[in-house]
Each structure stands twice: as C-alpha cells, then as structure tokens.
Amino acid sequence: MLGAGDSMNISTGITAGGSKFIQEHGIKGKSTQDYVDHLMKQAKDKGIPINKANVETYARRGGEIIDWLEQLGVPFGRFQEDKYFHITKDGSAPGPHIMKALKAEVEKQGIPYRLNSKVTEILSDHGKAIGVEVSTPEGKYKVLSKAVIVATGGFSASPELLKRYAPDWIGRPTTGASSLTGDGIRMAQAIGADTASMEQIKVNYLCHPLTKKDGVSLTAITPYTVLVNHDGKRFVDENHPSINYKSKAMMKQPKHEAYAVVDQKAMDNLKLMRNYADAGYFVKADTIPGLAKKLDVNQKAFIETMDAYIKDCKEGLKNDKAFGRKIQYPMLNPPYYAALVTPSMQSTYGGIKTNTKAEALDTKGHVIPGLYAAGAASGHEAYANEVGFAAIIGLTYGRIAGEKAAAYVK
Ligand SMILES: Cc1cc2nc3c(=O)[nH]c(=O)nc-3n(C[C@H](O)[C@H](O)[C@H](O)COP(=O)(O)OP(=O)(O)OC[C@H]3O[C@@H](n4cnc5c(N)ncnc54)[C@H](O)[C@@H]3O)c2cc1C
Known part of the structure; x- marks a missing residue:
C-alpha cells in the first residue's frame, strides 16, 4: 500500500x-x-x-x-x-x-506507482545513478532512468544495522513500520554513497507495548502526562526536552516500565487517545485511589505522588515542585486514565549523506550524479527530535529532491 x-x-x-x-x-x-x-x-x-x-x-x-x-x-x-x-x-x-x-x-x-515492488539495487554507470533493479512476485526487472531518489525510510526494523548503530536498544519493542530495513541506505552505499549521523535514533519512552515486539506511540500526550513507576514514584521531568534522556531514565525503573497518567482533558483534546482508550490501552477511574487499585503499583505511594502533583496544579503553579516540570495542562479534570509504557525503538534519522540540494555525496564529499535522497533514508545531520522533528525534514527534502532531480534530468 x-x-x-x-x-x-x-x-x-x-x-x-x-x-x-x-x-x-x-x-x-x-x-x-x-x-x-x-x-x-x-x-x-x-x-x-x-x-x-x-x-x-x-x-x-x-x-x-x-x-x-x-x-x-x-x-x-x-x-x-x-x-x-x-x-x-x-x-x-x-x-x-x-x-x-x-x-x-x-x-x-496520474503519477505512476508500483506496489509489491521491492527495489533491490541502484544501477550505476561510471559513477552515475541510472536506474534501479526491482523484485516482484513475478520476477525481477530493471527501470532505467536519468535520476533516482531514495525515499525508503530508516532502519528501525533492521536488527543488523541497529546492532551496529544502536546496540543499547536491541530487543526493545518497536513503534515503527516493519518495512524499514535500511535497504535504500545499503543500496546507495553499494554505489559509493557516504552515510551521516547513523547513530541518530529516537527511543520512545511513551510506547504502550502490545506484544514483546511492538507497540503504539502515545507521544501526543507528552504535555498532559505524568509518569509513575511500579513503586508509585515519579522519576523524571516529563517535559524534559530530550526524548532519549527520558527513555534512559525509564530504563532504570522497575521492569523498565511506568504508567503514563492523564486526565479527561487529554482525552477531550486528542481523538487519537480516545481511539486508544476505546482499544483498551488505558485503565480509567474516577479517583486517584480508584486508579491506584487498578494498577500494578505501590498504592499508597502512587496516591501520595499523584496528590502532590494535582495539588501543584490546583495551586496554579507553572512548574511542579518535585521535578520542575512545566505544567501546560493542569491535571484538574477527572476521570483519570493510565497506560503502561516502556521505551521502544521508534525511528532512525541517519542515512545517505546529503547536501542542501538533497544530492547524495560520496565518501570524498563529491556529488554522485543522479542520486538524491530524502526522509529517513537520508542523513542531513539535522538531529531530529533533539533539534526539531523529523517529518518536516522528510517532507521538505522530498520536495527539494524532486525539484533538483527534475532540473538535473532536463
Ligand atoms: C510512531 C511514530 C510517530 C511519529 N510521529 C511523528 C510526529 O508526530 N512528528 C514528526 O515530525 N515525526 C514523527 N515521526 C517520524 C516520521 O514518521 C518519519 O521521520 C517520516 O515519516 C519518515 O518518512 P519517509 O518518507 O522517509 O519514510 P517512510 O514513510 O517510512 O516511507 C518509506 C517507504 O519506503 C518503502 N521501502 C523500504 N524499502 C524499500 C525497498 N527496498 N523497495 C521499495 N520500497 C521500500 C517502505 O515500505 C515505505 O513505504 C514518527 C514516527 C513514528 C514511528
């Protein structure tokens, strides 16, 4: 699809x-x-x-x-x-x-596209990209072209590449797509492309695990949620700007897990979360003691922790007393909801080294004629999720790659 x-x-x-x-x-x-x-x-x-x-x-x-x-x-x-x-x-x-x-x-x-077609090789001639080889259930064939844009995404589903570039996070569930095996990066490397910032990854501490291998991202609740571990304690500023920092903090908690607690406001504002609540990912209760009873937590500590945070909200504090967390949405609207979360592999942001024109570069820094890359397959050294976010980088460089490739072809 x-x-x-x-x-x-x-x-x-x-x-x-x-x-x-x-x-x-x-x-x-x-x-x-x-x-x-x-x-x-x-x-x-x-x-x-x-x-x-x-x-x-x-x-x-x-x-x-x-x-x-x-x-x-x-x-x-x-x-x-x-x-x-x-x-x-x-x-x-x-x-x-x-x-x-x-x-x-x-x-x-009327732009043609082909489904169930796996690109297996970028064809090159005297250092120029000149097309691709495609594998389909019916067999292999070649497409010859004047330019190739690689937009095959990252490598969050490649055990080999993760072992090399993100060894600390092997074995975590993933919130990413299973199709992202880093094919485009490897194919571009095979014709001489360099890579950049391959160690740039996002580990999502707001992953609600569905199985040992995968889960769904609850990132949208970041400004609403507080995180409470099985001991009933908070452990991090939930609004800290680094997602990987918060993931590392959660890895130190019992079972590497916590509960992400929100109130009705998050549900009212986020249709995605209402859908997830309908799917059974959240436990719901009218009161904090009622919620504590339904969770695998030290109930007394959980109630104390939540009462302290809600008190700060009621007092109208801009930052809570325990962690200095910015209170953007005060938790004042019962019922309360909690979802179990654990750090997961989410996405990777390194890939084929590219310049401002989305042209792929070789290991000497020279442009590989006809080869362009955009999105998570490319490495712009933009450090998404620590500096800005990824989707706009992919969308914008996708457009730039299209413009530049079209001009090159002419
Ligand atoms: C759960 C989650 C939530 C996110 N939320 C946000 C957010 O809120 N804001 C934000 O900025 N970013 C977000 N991101 C990051 C963002 O989704 C990605 O950075 C972006 O979508 C990457 O787009 P892309 O086009 O490069 O790759 P993709 O959209 O992954 O597309 C790659 C395509 O290439 C295909 N492909 C792979 N190999 C081959 C091959 N050999 N032959 C043919 N096709 C192939 C794949 O099947 C896929 O269709 C999120 C990521 C995840 C996982």
Whole structure:
C-alpha cells in the first residue's frame, strides 16, 4: 500500500514557522526566522553538532510545506507553540491524513506507482545513478532512468544495522513500520554513497507495548502526562526536552516500565487517545485511589505522588515542585486514565549523506550524479527530535529532491 512506512505513523504534529496557519491565527513570534533561530538555539544549548546549512534550508521552507498540505486537505486546526507543532483540529494523528492527501494528489496528477515492488539495487554507470533493479512476485526487472531518489525510510526494523548503530536498544519493542530495513541506505552505499549521523535514533519512552515486539506511540500526550513507576514514584521531568534522556531514565525503573497518567482533558483534546482508550490501552477511574487499585503499583505511594502533583496544579503553579516540570495542562479534570509504557525503538534519522540540494555525496564529499535522497533514508545531520522533528525534514527534502532531480534530468 502507499503509506506502508512511518509516515502513516506520524502521531503528534508537523513542525514549522511562518505558515499561513500561524499568520492567519495571529500567532506572534513564530515566523520562519524565529523557527530557524529556535533550531539553532536548541543545537547550541544541547551542544549538538548539526549541519547548519542543511537545517536552515529545510527550516526556511517548512511553512510552505504546511500550506501545501493544508491545501491538499490535511485538517490542521491547532498549533502547539513550544514545539512549533501543527496539530489536527480534533487531535487525530496527522500521518493518515497526510498519506490520504498525498495519495489523492498522486492519483489526480496520474503519477505512476508500483506496489509489491521491492527495489533491490541502484544501477550505476561510471559513477552515475541510472536506474534501479526491482523484485516482484513475478520476477525481477530493471527501470532505467536519468535520476533516482531514495525515499525508503530508516532502519528501525533492521536488527543488523541497529546492532551496529544502536546496540543499547536491541530487543526493545518497536513503534515503527516493519518495512524499514535500511535497504535504500545499503543500496546507495553499494554505489559509493557516504552515510551521516547513523547513530541518530529516537527511543520512545511513551510506547504502550502490545506484544514483546511492538507497540503504539502515545507521544501526543507528552504535555498532559505524568509518569509513575511500579513503586508509585515519579522519576523524571516529563517535559524534559530530550526524548532519549527520558527513555534512559525509564530504563532504570522497575521492569523498565511506568504508567503514563492523564486526565479527561487529554482525552477531550486528542481523538487519537480516545481511539486508544476505546482499544483498551488505558485503565480509567474516577479517583486517584480508584486508579491506584487498578494498577500494578505501590498504592499508597502512587496516591501520595499523584496528590502532590494535582495539588501543584490546583495551586496554579507553572512548574511542579518535585521535578520542575512545566505544567501546560493542569491535571484538574477527572476521570483519570493510565497506560503502561516502556521505551521502544521508534525511528532512525541517519542515512545517505546529503547536501542542501538533497544530492547524495560520496565518501570524498563529491556529488554522485543522479542520486538524491530524502526522509529517513537520508542523513542531513539535522538531529531530529533533539533539534526539531523529523517529518518536516522528510517532507521538505522530498520536495527539494524532486525539484533538483527534475532540473538535473532536463
Ligand atoms: C510512531 C511514530 C510517530 C511519529 N510521529 C511523528 C510526529 O508526530 N512528528 C514528526 O515530525 N515525526 C514523527 N515521526 C517520524 C516520521 O514518521 C518519519 O521521520 C517520516 O515519516 C519518515 O518518512 P519517509 O518518507 O522517509 O519514510 P517512510 O514513510 O517510512 O516511507 C518509506 C517507504 O519506503 C518503502 N521501502 C523500504 N524499502 C524499500 C525497498 N527496498 N523497495 C521499495 N520500497 C521500500 C517502505 O515500505 C515505505 O513505504 C514518527 C514516527 C513514528 C514511528
């Protein structure tokens, strides 16, 4: 199917400054330049060695991509200012809306695509990319072309690549797509491409495990939730800006797990979470003692922990007393809900080394003629999830790769 990768999984929001949505809603201080500055500051504060040119290039065009998605029918209706997230009106996951809109556009423009077709090799001639070999249930064939854009996603489902680049996280469940085995990265390497920032990964501590191997991401509840371990204690600032930091903190808790507790407000605001509650992923109770009884926790400690946090909310504190966590949505609206969560492999953000034109580079830094890469298959040294978020990088460099490849072909 179209959308058999992580783009269908995009669950929270799409980041950008300067979109028409921002302008039309009179949201101040969120221009394109503000977004560029925000990303540069994040990188500086965290000491992350981003490629500034690559980051600035996508950040300058993010607003235009949001406008385009809206025009194609993606129902953005809210904006989360601290993260520059464009969120859907009803809080449903943006991914399926985006895939539906893009599929309709592909059909409208009559752009041919082939399903059940696995690319197994990028063909090259004298260092230029000249097509691909495709494997189908009916057999193999070649497609000759003047340019190739690799958009095969990351490698979160490749045990070999994870063993090499993320060994600490082997054996965790995954919230990502099973199709993401790093094929495009390996195929590009086979014709000389370099890779960049392969160690950039996201481990999602807000994974509700469904089996030992996979689960669903509850990331959208980040601004609403507090995390309580089996001992009934909180252990981290739930609003800490680093997702991997919070994942590491959770790995130190009993069974590497915790309960993500939210109130009715999160359910009212997020359709995705209402769907997950209907699916049985949350336990619900009218009171905190009632919730404690339904969870595998030290009940006394759990009640004390939650009472202390709710007291801070009732007092209208901006940050809670125990961890200094920013209280964006005070927990004041029973009933309460809790979902078991554990760190999972979510996505990878390193890949084929590319420049601001989405051109693939070889190990000497030279452009490989005809080869372009975008999305999670590419490595822009943009450090998504520590500096900005991934989907807009993929969407923007996808557009840039298309533009540049089209110009190259002419
Ligand atoms: C649970 C979850 C939630 C997320 N939420 C957000 C969010 O809220 N905001 C955000 O910014 N980012 C989010 N992300 C990250 C985001 O989803 C990805 O960075 C982005 O979707 C990557 O898009 P892509 O087009 O590069 O790859 P994908 O969408 O994964 O597409 C890759 C495609 O390539 C195909 N493919 C792979 N190998 C081959 C081959 N050999 N031949 C042919 N086809 C092949 C796959 O089947 C797939 O269809 C989330 C990720 C996950 C897992």
